[in-house]
Amino acid sequence: MRTRKRWHTQVALVTIAAALLLPGVVVPSANATVVPFGNEFLWGVASSGFQSEGYAPESNWTRYIDSGAAGDEYPNSVDFVNHYASDIDLAARLGVRVYRIGIEWARLQPEPGIWDASAFRFYDDVIARIVAAGMRPMLTLDHWVYPGWASDRGGWRNPDMVEDWLANMRKVVNRYASRNPLWVTFNEPAAYVGTELRIGAITADEAPAMLDRMAQAHKTIYDTIHRAAPNAQVTSNLGYVAGAETEVNQPMVDRIADKLDFIGVDYYFAVLPESGQSVQGGSNQGPAIWELPIRTEGIYYALRHYSRLFPDRPLYVVENGMPTENGLPRADGYTRSEHLRDTVYWLQRAKADGIDVVGYNYWSLTDNYEWGSYTPRFGLYTVDVRTDPTLARQPTDAVETYRTIIRSGGVPANYRPTRPPAECALVDPPESCDQTIGLPD
Template structure:
C-alpha cells in the first residue's frame, strides 16, 4: 500500500475554452473560423450548459477538487463591459461545486484572450497588463469566497512560444522581439494578479501552472552528443527555467530583457506542475527545420501515447525534485494525463505517475495534491476532438453528448477512496 498524506487533495482539471463551448468573443474562436485547417471548438462538450450533470459525476467519482477556468472573453466580451449574465452563470457553477463539497482551483487565464484584446496587439501591448488586472480584480471581488487555490496563468511559456516563435497558435507571429514583449508583460500580469488576490484575500494560496516536459539528450557519441546536450540546456532555459528564475528573483531573465518587476519576486504560494511526457532529441542531419534534431525520437522499449509522446513516469519525480530545489514551495500537480482513445494505458499511467509522486513525498518534498488532466474529453487546440484525455468519454458526434466514465475513471476513484494505491 502506498499511502498518501491525510490532507492530500485528489481531483481533475479542465479549461473553459476546451470544454464549455460557444466562447464566441475570444481570439481563439475568431481564429478557428478564419483558419481553414483549424478544427472548430463549437459547443465542445457543452459543459457550460451541463455543468450540473458534470458536477454530479465528479461527486459520484469521489473527486475532492476541481480545477477549471474563468474565460476573460465571457466576463468582459467588450472592453470595459462586464457581462452580468456570464458572472451569474459562473457564480452558479462555483456554488454548485461548493454545494457538493468539491474544492475549487480557479484558473484566471488559460491562453485564450478576448477578441478586443487580440485586436489591440494582445500581450505585446503593455496596456493589456492593466486591462488584465482590471478583469482579475473584478473576478476576485465577485468570487473571492469560492476558490481554495488560484492559478494566475496556465503554461505562459507555451502560449508565448507557440504564438510568437513557432507560429502555431494565434496570433501566429514568428518574432523574437514580440516573444520578449509578451513574456515581460505576462510576468507583470502575474505579479499584479498575485498582489490583487492577496489584497482581497490575505490567506489565499496563489500559484502558476507551468509546463515541465522532461528534456533529456539522446546520448549520441562525440560531437553529436555534445550538440544534443547543448540543445537541451538551451531548451530548458527557454521553456521554463528563464521564467522560473524571473519569478524567483523578481528580475527579468536576460532572455526576456533587463529590469525588475514590482511584486514579482517570490510571487507564488505553491508551484503548479503540468507534466505529461519526456523528450529525447537525437541529432539528425535530416532535420534542419528543427535545428538538426529529431524531436520525435523514442528510445527502444519506451511506450508512447496517441500523440506519440513518451510515457516516462520517472520524469514527474525528477521534475518535482527540480522545482522543489528551485523554489522550496509546496507543490501541486496541476495537470498530468494521457491521450489514450482506447483507455488501454491510462490506468497504468495514473498508477505509475502516482508512485513516483509518492516517492518524492517519501523523500521529504511536500506535494499537496494531484489534478488529473482531464476530467472529460475536450477540444484540443490543434487536433480538435481527436485526442482523448478524459476520464469521462464523450463522443462529439453524439447529439446528446452522453457522458461515459471510462474504466480508468473507476480505478482513479478507488485510489481516491483509499487515499493511495493498494497492492
C-alpha cells in the same frame, strides 16, 4: 466540418527557448516504501473554460479557428455550459477534493469597459455547485484565450494589455475570493507564448515582451488576491518540458519566484527516444500527441527539480494525463488505468523521499477541444463530439481506478509500476541521470 488535420506536437522548442532564455537536494532511496497520502492530500480534476464550455464568444482562438488553420471546427465543444451540474456531480462521485475550471475573460467582458452580468452569474452557479458538492474550486484566470477586442488592440504585443487584463481579473478576484479557491493566474506561461507564436499573434522577437507583461500581470494580481484574502494560495502552473525545463520555463520562474505560494507543475511526456529532443503539445510539427513517449517516472524528476528550486514551498501537480487517438487503445498497449496507477506510485515515491507534494489533478475530467482537434482524448470520461449529438459522458477504465486510488490514498505499498523505469537518457536528461531512481528490490 472542415477536413480534419492530424494533431501534432511541437518537438524542439528551440524558438520558444531561444526567445525566452536569460542568462538543497532530495536524494532518492532505491528501497523507498510508498505509503498512502493522508486525508489532507488534494486529489482533483482539471479542465479549462474555452476547451470545454462551448458557445464561445469572439476571441483570439475563435478567430484562429474561423481562419481554417486550426483543424477541427469548435461547435460547442463538450457543452460544459449546459452540462456543468452533471459534470460536477461526476467529479464529486470520484471523491476528489479540487475541481479546476477556467474563468473566461472573453465571456465576462465582450466589449471594452462592458461586463456581462449573465456570464458572472454562470460562474457564480458553477462555483457554488463545486462548493456545495464538497470540493474546493481551483480558478484559472487565463488559459490562453482573450477577447477579440483585445486582439484588435494587439493582444500581448500591446503594453496596455496588462491593464486591460487586470481590469477584468480584479473583478473576478473580488467576486470569488470569499470562496477560498486555489488560484492559477496564467496557465503554462511558456506554452502560452508558444501558442501565440503558433497562431501568429506574436513573433519570436516579441516573445520576451509578452513574458514580461504576463509576469507584471501575475505579480500585480497576486497582490490583489492577497489583499482580498491574506491566506490565499496562488500559482502560475508550469508545463514541465523534459530535457529542456530550465531553458523553457526558468525565464518566467525567475520573474515571478517571489509571488508563488505553491509551485504548480504540469507533466506529460518524456524526450523523444530517437533524438533526445524535448517535446510539448501545441503545434503542427513532429509526432502526433498520442504517439509521444510516456515515462511516468518522469513526474518524480519534475517534482524533484522544483523541490530543489523551492525547498520552502509545497508542490501541486496541476495537470497530468495520457492522450489516446479518438479513444482507441494506444498502439503501445498502455491503458489509462495503468498510466494513472503508475503515476500515483511515483507521486508516493516523491513524498517518501521528502518532496512536499500536496495535490494532484487529473487532466481532464472529460474530453474537450485540444487546441485545434477533438482527436486527442484525455478524459476520464470520453465524449465523442463528432458523432454523438447528446455529448454523453462515457466512463473510461480509469474512472473506477481513480475512485479506488482516492479512497485508498494512493496505490498499495507492494505496488510496482506496470512499466519499470527506462534508461535515464530516455526520460528527462540530465535531471533523470542525476541520482537516478529505481524500483525497490
